Each structure stands twice: as C-alpha cells, then as structure tokens.
Amino acid sequence: MLPPDDLDAWLAGAPTRAQRIQFETSEEYREALLEEHRLVELLQALPTVAPRAGFADRVMARVQVPAPAPVRRALPAWATRRTLGIAATLAVSLGGSVWWTAANEALVRGLVGAATSTVTGLWVPAAQAQVAAMAAHPWALRVEQLLGDPARAAAVASALGAAYLGGLLALRRLLAAPQATLAGAGHVAR
Amino acid sequence: MPPEHPPSTAAAASLRAATDQEVVVAARAGNELAFRELVRRYERPVFSLIYRMVRDRELAEDLAQETFIKVLNALDSYRPEYRFSSWIFKIANNASIDHLRRKELDTLSLDGAPNAESADEIEATALQVGDRLPTPLEDVVARELGGQIGAAIAQLRPEYRACIILRHIDGRAYEEIAETLDLPLGTVKTYIHRARHELRELLGHIRE
Numbered sequence: 570m571l572p573p574d575d576l577d578a579w580l581a582g583a584p585t586r587a588q589r590i591q592f593e594t595s596e597e598y599r600e601a602l603l604e605e606h607r608l609v610e611l612l613q614a615l616p617t618v619a620p621r622a623g624f625a626d627r628v629m630a631r632v633q634v635p636a637p638a639p640v641r642r643a644l645p646a647w648a649t650r651r652t653l654g655i656a657a658t659l660a661v662s663l664g665g666s667v668w669w670t671a672a673n674e675a676l677v678r679g680l681v682g683a684a685t686s687t688v689t690g691l692w693v694p695a696a697q698a699q700v701a702a703m704a705a706h707p708w709a710l711r712v713e714q715l716l717g718d719p720a721r722a723a724a725v726a727s728a729l730g731a732a733y734l735g736g737l738l739a740l741r742r743l744l745a746a747p748q749a750t751l752a753g754a755g756h757v758a759r
Numbered sequence: 760m761p762p763e764h765p766p767s768t769a770a771a772a773s774l775r776a777a778t779d780q781e782v783v784v785a786a787r788a789g790n791e792l793a794f795r796e797l798v799r800r801y802e803r804p805v806f807s808l809i810y811r812m813v814r815d816r817e818l819a820e821d822l823a824q825e826t827f828i829k830v831l832n833a834l835d836s837y838r839p840e841y842r843f844s845s846w847i848f849k850i851a852n853n854a855s856i857d858h859l860r861r862k863e864l865d866t867l868s869l870d871g872a873p874n875a876e877s878a879d880e881i882e883a884t885a886l887q888v889g890d891r892l893p894t895p896l897e898d899v900v901a902r903e904l905g906g907q908i909g910a911a912i913a914q915l916r917p918e919y920r921a922c923i924i925l926r927h928i929d930g931r932a933y934e935e936i937a938e939t940l941d942l943p944l945g946t947v948k949t950y951i952h953r954a955r956h957e958l959r960e961l962l963g964h965i966r967e
Contacts, residue, residue, distance in 0.1 A: 573948055573949065573952040574948070576955075604959055605955055605959070608955055608958055608959055608962065609927050609955075611904065611908055611962070612908065612923070612927040612928050612958075613927060613928065613930075614904075615905050615908060615909070615928055616905055617803060617807065618803070618806060618807045618810050618811075619802070619803050619806060619807075620802055620803075620806045620819075620820050620823060621820065624798070624802050624806075624820070624823070624824070625795055625798040625799065625802065627824060628798055628824055628827040628828060628831070629791070629794060629795065629798070631824075631828050632794060632827075632828060632831045632832060633832055634786075634789060634791045634794055635787065635788075635789045636789050637788065637789035637790070
C-alpha cells in the first residue's frame, strides 16, 4: 500500500529523492502509485452536476433580505451652528485657563504644595497606627520569628510567589477566548 | 458615446470581482444582488457535494435549498476569519449526514432517482451534466463509468465520502477540508487515504 503522502507529492510534481528511487526500483510501489493516480483521474473526470434551472429564484423566494442600510442624513444648519458654538466656548475656556495658570504660577505652586502637605500629614499617622495595631496581635511575634530566619523567609517568599503565579495561570485560563468554531454551522434542523 | 450599463448590471459585475467576504458584507447591508451572487458562486459545488453524498437528485435539490436558506438567513452569524466556502460546505455536509443517518441509501443508478418508476420520472430526475455537451459515445462511457464510481463512493463511510469528494472531485485543500468537517488535518489525510484504498478495491474491475 502506498504511504499516505506519496501520491500528493507525485501529484504536486515534487517527489522526494527517496520516492523517486523507490519508483525506479520497486515494481510494487510503481503499480500502487499508478493505480492511485488512475483512480484520482477517474474521480476528477466525473461530470459536473448542477441543480435544475431556477434554483437561485427558488432559494431567494425563501430568503429574508434585510432592508438596505439607511443613508446618513447631513446635519441641519442649526445643529452645525450649535456644535460650532459649543466647540468655540470650550476652546476659549481652555485657552483662558492655560493663560491664567501661566500668569499665576507662584500662586498655583503654593496651592498645590498646601494640598500635598495636608494629605501627607493625614496619611503618615494613619499608616503608623495601622502598623502598631498589627504588631499588638498575638500572631505578630510568630510571624516576626518565622521571617527572622533568612532560609524560612526565602521559603515563605517562594511559596507566596508560586501561589501568585498559579493564580495568574488559572486566571488566564479562565479568561481565555473559547475555542473557535464555525458560527451557525450546526446540523440543519428538519 | 458608448451606452452605459444599467446600474444593476454594473453592480453585479462589481460583485463578481469581489471576494466572498466583500459579497457577504454587501448582502448584510441589504443588497439582494449580493445574495444572488453567493448562490451563483456556490450552487454547483454545494449541490454536487450533496448529490454525491445522498445519490438522489430531488433530495439533493431539497437539501441544497435548505443549506442556502439557512446560510443566507444567518449571514449575520458568519465570522469572516473563516472561509465562506468552509462554512457553507460544512452546513451542506451536515445536512447530508443528517439525512444519511436517518435513512440508509442504496447504491443507485445515475439514470434516475431510486423511486422513479415512469419514463417521465426517470427523465425528470436524471443527472444534469455540466456546460460542455459530450458526444453520444462519451456520454455513454461517462454515464457508465460515472455511475460505477458514484456507486462505489456511495459504499464508503459518510466521513470518507465527504473527504474524498471535497478533495478529489471538488479539489479542495486538506486544510479547508479539515476546517469544513471539523477534523484534525491528520485525520482528513488518513480518511482520504483509506477512502482511495477502498475505492481501488471496489473499482478493481474498471481500472484496466
């Protein structure tokens, strides 16, 4: 029996050297190849078949052609004027804002600095209070002892890292697109 | 000044030059000519596939019609990253397989449908040959040979049958057949190889 890809190679006019040698040296191979080639020729020579005349009309009689997409109408003149007015107002406001900021740079810097120091002044004591509250828990000492040894700290870090990577992989799998299939190609309902 | 073509003729000519994907876009936009263009392109190959699967002309027409109606009414669900031909052949093949599963067909003659009894029925259901008219002798030889090959194909398993028709009669690429039949490429090659082997056995007497 001819190997599966051999006929394709010969039909494509690109047999390998080994296939050529086999053709020249093996009568069995040569006969099998010629038989398959003859069969393919017979299949290709089958007469074409066509449905009866009027097939397209019979199909079209049962197809729902969607209404042609409506052509987009041009905007009325008043709408264009209003759009231009809004755009001009926004442009003037933006330009004025930039000009005022550039003209009052010292004042803007002062305001920004005051706002930043207020936020920092609130955030630092809050963070310190959180740390103190955690350190007061009974398990805090055990955690500190566990992480005090570099080997154990490394083991814990590795375990956490592996768990994080595992989570990432699981998330990626969950969010992967479903395997592509041909839409709407299910069996014809009868 | 040369006469201008009517708009519909020009539009039809433009659609003929378009790719399947472009024709589908036009059809989705409500262009009836685009629907007709899709039917024009695929009526023969789809009918041919179904006919060679079920071996009954009347039935093949019904199934081909159902295939087109299903496809054309569901163009919105077509995904352009796939070949349109794969999509429509897949639906045509599924329609044939569904039918074959319901009813096991006998090996039939090319001269008419299995249930054709009168001369009129036989004539009405006889195979319609393509564009070129053969000579009477060619016609007889082709009918006899075609009938025997068709009968041999009908004896193959439906999966082998679809593969061998798409590959060696319609000339489709392995990749497209795999996409159409939802089979791995290697399986398609194996099926075609086995189908050829079985056909050689079945047609042993006419190969000489």
